[in-house]
Amino acid sequence: MWRFLETVDRRWVFLLVAAAVIVPTLLPFSVPMPISNSTQSAYDAVEALGEGEFVILSLGYGPSSLAELQPQAQAVLRHCFRRGLRVFMMSLWPDAQPLGTGALLEVVESDEFLDPATGRSRLQDGVDFVDVGYRVSPNTVILRMATDIAGFFETDVRGEPLAPLAVMQGIRGFDQVGLVIDLAAGDSVDWWILYGNGRFGVDVAAGVTGVIVSQLFPYLNSGQLRGVIGGGVGAAEYEALVGAPGDGMKRVSTLSVVHGLVILLVVLGNVIFVRQRRSRGEAS
Amino acid sequence: MRTQLPLAICFTMGVLMLGQYFVPHAASQDLFRRTQEWLQAIGVFALVLGLGSLIHLHWERIRRQSANWRYSVVVLSGLVVMAGVGLVQGNLQPARKLTPTSTRQHEDGTYTFKDTTITLRSPTLAGRTLLRGDQVHIVLADGSTAAGKIGAKVADGDDGDDGDGRLTAQVVRWKGGTPPDAGTGFAVVRPGADLFSWLFKYVQTPLDATMFSLLAFFIASAAFRAFRARNLEATLMLVAACAVILGLTPPFVHAWNTLAPAMPGFPTALKDWILDVPNMASRRAIVLGIGLGAIAQSFRIILGLERTYLGGAD
Numbered sequence: 237m238w239r240f241l242e243t244v245d246r247r248w249v250f251l252l253v254a255a256a257v258i259v260p261t262l263l264p265f266s267v268p269m270p271i272s273n274s275t276q277s278a279y280d281a282v283e284a285l286g287e288g289e290f291v292i293l294s295l296g297y298g299p300s301s302l303a304e305l306q307p308q309a310q311a312v313l314r315h316c317f318r319r320g321l322r323v324f325m326m327s328l329w330p331d332a333q334p335l336g337t338g339a340l341l342e343v344v345e346s347d348e349f350l351d352p353a354t355g356r357s358r359l360q361d362g363v364d365f366v367d368v369g370y371r372v373s374p375n376t377v378i379l380r381m382a383t384d385i386a387g388f389f390e391t392d393v394r395g396e397p398l399a400p401l402a403v404m405q406g407i408r409g410f411d412q413v414g415l416v417i418d419l420a421a422g423d424s425v426d427w428w429i430l431y432g433n434g435r436f437g438v439d440v441a442a443g444v445t446g447v448i449v450s451q452l453f454p455y456l457n458s459g460q461l462r463g464v465i466g467g468g469v470g471a472a473e474y475e476a477l478v479g480a481p482g483d484g485m486k487r488v489s490t491l492s493v494v495h496g497l498v499i500l501l502v503v504l505g506n507v508i509f510v511r512q513r514r515s516r517g518e519a520s
Numbered sequence: 521m522r523t524q525l526p527l528a529i530c531f532t533m534g535v536l537m538l539g540q541y542f543v544p545h546a547a548s549q550d551l552f553r554r555t556q557e558w559l560q561a562i563g564v565f566a567l568v569l570g571l572g573s574l575i576h577l578h579w580e581r582i583r584r585q586s587a588n589w590r591y592s593v594v595v596l597s598g599l600v601v602m603a604g605v606g607l608v609q610g611n612l613q614p615a616r617k618l619t620p621t622s623t624r625q626h627e628d629g630t631y632t633f634k635d636t637t638i639t640l641r642s643p644t645l646a647g648r649t650l651l652r653g654d655q656v657h658i659v660l661a662d663g664s665t666a667a668g669k670i671g672a673k674v675a676d677g678d679d680g681d682d683g684d685g686r687l688t689a690q691v692v693r694w695k696g697g698t699p700p701d702a703g704t705g706f707a708v709v710r711p712g713a714d715l716f717s718w719l720f721k722y723v724q725t726p727l728d729a730t731m732f733s734l735l736a737f738f739i740a741s742a743a744f745r746a747f748r749a750r751n752l753e754a755t756l757m758l759v760a761a762c763a764v765i766l767g768l769t770p771p772f773v774h775a776w777n778t779l780a781p782a783m784p785g786f787p788t789a790l791k792d793w794i795l796d797v798p799n800m801a802s803r804r805a806i807v808l809g810i811g812l813g814a815i816a817q818s819f820r821i822i823l824g825l826e827r828t829y830l831g832g833a834d
Contacts, residue, residue: 246741253740267774270788273796299728331728334720373563376556383549453800454807469768488770494736495769499762501744506758509748 242508249501256497260489269476269488274449274456278441278463279477281415282312287320289414290407295325295332296374296424301445302335305419307471307484308443309339312417315478317349321414322403323365324385328374328424337367337393348480361394362401369393375427382436383409410438415462419443425452429460443470527824534822574599602724605716760794767791 285291293312297305316323325340327333343349344359351358359365368389371377381388385407386399398404406412416438418428425442432438439462442452446467455461465474468491471484537555540548578592749755766772767787777784820826 246745249741249744250737253737257736265771267770269770270773270785272788273792299725300732302725302729303733331720331724334717373560376559376563380553380556450795450799451803453795454804457796457800467768469770472770492769492771494740495765496772498740498743499765501740502747502758502762505744505747506749509750 238508238511241504242512252497252501253494256493257490260493261487264486264489266485266489267492269473269485271473271477272466272470274453274464274466275470275473275477276463277456278417278443278465279315279474281439281441281462282315282319282321282417285319285321285414289321290412291316291321291323291414292416293323293325293336294328294416294418294420294424294428295336296328297335297419297421297445298329298331299335301421303483303487304445304468304471305421305443306335306339307468307482307487308465308474309336309419310343310482311471311474311478311480311484312419312443312465313339313343314346314348314480315474317343317359317364318478322407324403324407325365325367326377326389327370328377328420328427329422330370330372333367333370333393340365340367362392362396363403366398366401366403367393368398374424375431378427378431379435381409382431382438385409410436413438416440417443420448421445425455425461429455433460441465443474523827523830526830527827531822531824534818538822571599602716602719605719760798763787764791764794767794 282291293309293316295309313323323340325336327336344357344365349357349359361367369392371389377388386404389398391397392401410432416428416432418425418440420442421444425440425444425448428440428442433440440460441463442461443465444452444467446469449464449466449470452461452464456464465471468484468487471482472488472491473484475482475484533555536551540552575596578595581589581592582596747758747761749758767790769787773785773787776787780786817826821829
């Protein structure tokens with residue numbers, strides 16, 4: 237048994253991981269979601285905004301981090317629309333735009349925002365939200381839009397001029413923006429902190445992949461970030477706070493089982509390590 | 521001269537931009553805005569360089585038939601297909617909302633729309649005119665598509681020839697898909713233009729997600745084979761990592777709360793503490809170090825002491 241574990245082929249580990257992903261995906265379970273301080277702070281930052289305030293949802297991710305950040309995008313959008321906030325969606329990665337548009341459509345056309353009288357969404361493009369799509373060079377985009385958002389972007393993804401849209405009324409630059417929420421798999425949060433918050437003083441919250449989240453705690457502590465939603469678990473936490481279970485909560489069972497497996501493998505690996513060290517000590 | 525000129529430009533711009541940050545005057549802000557515009561323009565050259573380098577590298581591999589040259593064929597094919605489809609077909613922007621006044625379905629499955637005006641936007645349509653009988657494919661709001669036929673001569677939306685890429689067309693007849701109701705938003709694309717979206721959704725997205733997902737397998741394998749408590753530092757890291765992972769595992773937290781009701785939420789609190797205190801302190805030290813290093817390096821570049829960006833010859 238021990239000899240097998242000491243020399244086990246790593247493909248057995250791969251097989252275990254595959255099982256740990258597939259089984260709970262097919263047979264999901266639900267447990268109460270504990271809420272992290274950082275996710276709670278992000279939620280509170282949105283909650284603190286008044287009806288009609290302007291929120292920028294900046295997207296800096298692609299298909300590789302879809303599983304973690306798409307549920308975050310949907311939960312944040314749902315929260316914003318429930319609060320009656322105006323949403324300005326922009327993409328800092330070229331492949332973020334179709335993903336953002338997908339998330340936006342899914343929320344806007346969901347039953348929650350359906351007007352029973354007309355059978356269509358109560359949320360209107362250009363009135364309640366606007367999607368301006370992708371612009372190249374994140375830091376330049378942030379710096380240039382800071383004082384004239386409509387002037388920099390000019391049109392939305394439909395090609396409509398931005399300035400006359402109802403959603404943009406009363407909005408010139410970051411001074412009129414209630415909150416920026418950056419959903420990122422890369423360094424776009426850094427740009428928002430450096431330039432958006434540091435130079436122009438706009439409030440910034442972030443939703444990031446699990447591998448980035450620990451890097452952002454200094455900014456959270458200093459108040460440069462209003463909150464951080466971290467990875468797939470953060471998405472599930474935000475969904476729990478919003479009270480709208482979605483893909484994030486569905487994936488919690490899978491994440492939990494894989495987390496458990498990793499802990500088990502670490503413990504097992506160390507037991508083997510200690511045994512090997514002892515046997516080497518006895519031999520010498 | 522080849523060295524002095526770039527150094528002079530670097531010094532001038534460095535000093536200007538450094539001073540500009542502290543001067544809120546309109547002229548200073550205008551300089552800043554213009555510089556950002558230049559930056560975006562210059563950034564495009566990086567794309568050209570990157571693209572050229574990628575093509576050169578893989579073309580040489582294919583030409584020499586070096587090891588795994590077939591993968592290079594895949595790379596270049598992907599590049600040509602995605603860029604080609606995007607450039608040729610995918611740049612028609614979504615149209616304005618349609619407001620038909622009446623809709624009638626015919627026996628042959630086609631629909632007639634009266635006084636239905638759509639607006640096509642595309643750089644490729646600039647200065648062109650759509651004619652009666654031209655086919656357009658229309659992606660409706662529900663995701664279904666309809667093949668439309670232009671029913672009357674159409675011209676540029678403004679004066680017919682200002683080249684802004686906007687064309688207004690009267691679509692009177694199309695078949696397939698669900699006919700849109702009044703006010704339904706939809707997009708108009710040229711035949712095959714949705715191929716780009718299809719490639720993104722069904723090729724790039726799963727490939728990208730698969731590559732990233734493979735990490736889970738390697739992390740698990742590494743956790744078993746390499747994450748060992750060899751010394752005090754490694755043990756501390758191992759314990760902290762396990763505590764954070766467990767704090768992020770809702771069933772464990774739930775089980776803890778059930779079994780140890782005297783300390784509810786302890787795993788979450790411990791995880792938050794690890795991230796908030798030791799993790800933050802170490803990250804802050806790293807970030808401060810990077811910041812100070814970046815300032816020092818920037819001054820060296822502005823003052824011409826650091827010249828490796830010129831090619832390292834001097």
